[in-house]
Amino acid sequence: MVKVDLDKVKEIVEKVKQETLEEGDILINTLHAIQDYYNNFVPPEAAEEVAKLLNIPVSRVYEVLSFYSMFSIKPRGKYVIRVCKSLPCHVTGGREVMEALKNKLGIEIGETTADGMFTLETTSCLGLCGVAPVIMINDQSFGNLTPEKIDEIIERFRGDENA
Ligand code: FES
Numbered sequence: 339m340v341k342v343d344l345d346k347v348k349e350i351v352e353k354v355k356q357e358t359l360e361e362g363d364i365l366i367n368t369l370h371a372i373q374d375y376y377n378n379f380v381p382p383e384a385a386e387e388v389a390k391l392l393n394i395p396v397s398r399v400y401e402v403l404s405f406y407s408m409f410s411i412k413p414r415g416k417y418v419i420r421v422c423k424s425l426p427c428h429v430t431g432g433r434e435v436m437e438a439l440k441n442k443l444g445i446e447i448g449e450t451t452a453d454g455m456f457t458l459e460t461t462s463c464l465g466l467c468g469v470a471p472v473i474m475i476n477d478q479s480f481g482n483l484t485p486e487k488i489d490e491i492i493e494r495f496r497g498d499e500n501a
Contacts, residue, residue, distance in 0.1 A: 342383040351391045378414040415450045415457040420474045424463035432471035438485035
């Protein structure tokens with residue numbers, strides 16, 4: 339269980355408020371910043387504090403958290419791998435890429451490796467069909483993938499914290 343530092347949440351909210359030009363973007367930008375701070379997830383206690391600080395219903399915060407697949411309220415790995423499952427990626431080797439990832443990491447979709455390094459997820463089209471099949475690791479994209487390239491990429495991330 340992650341210990342949520344409410345002062346830190348307040349600090350993040352204040353900073354985002356100052357840096358966000360459009361009022362309507364404050365909630366989503368805050369949730370992004372909190373998710374970055376907590377290594378790829380938004381702890382429920384932090385979500386509730388955000389609602390309080392922004393003076394909005396908690397249900398609104400959860401609505402946004404569940405609408406966007408990039409958010410999670412469950413702890414995830416340091417690196418979230420999202421495999422595109424839309425048709426152009428699927429027919430150009432996406433299935434093999436997914437199998438290679440499952441084998442390499444020893445986990446299924448929705449799971450996190452025991453060392454807390456990787457979480458495996460799927461996503462719909464990332465708009466990069468020209469270089470299908472595609473995956474994203476946090477905010478970096480990788481295209482024209484093969485099972486061999488997967489091996490190389492995962493080794494790189496395992497070996498280099500800043501891959
Ligand atoms: S279908 Fe995979 S990026 Fe478009």
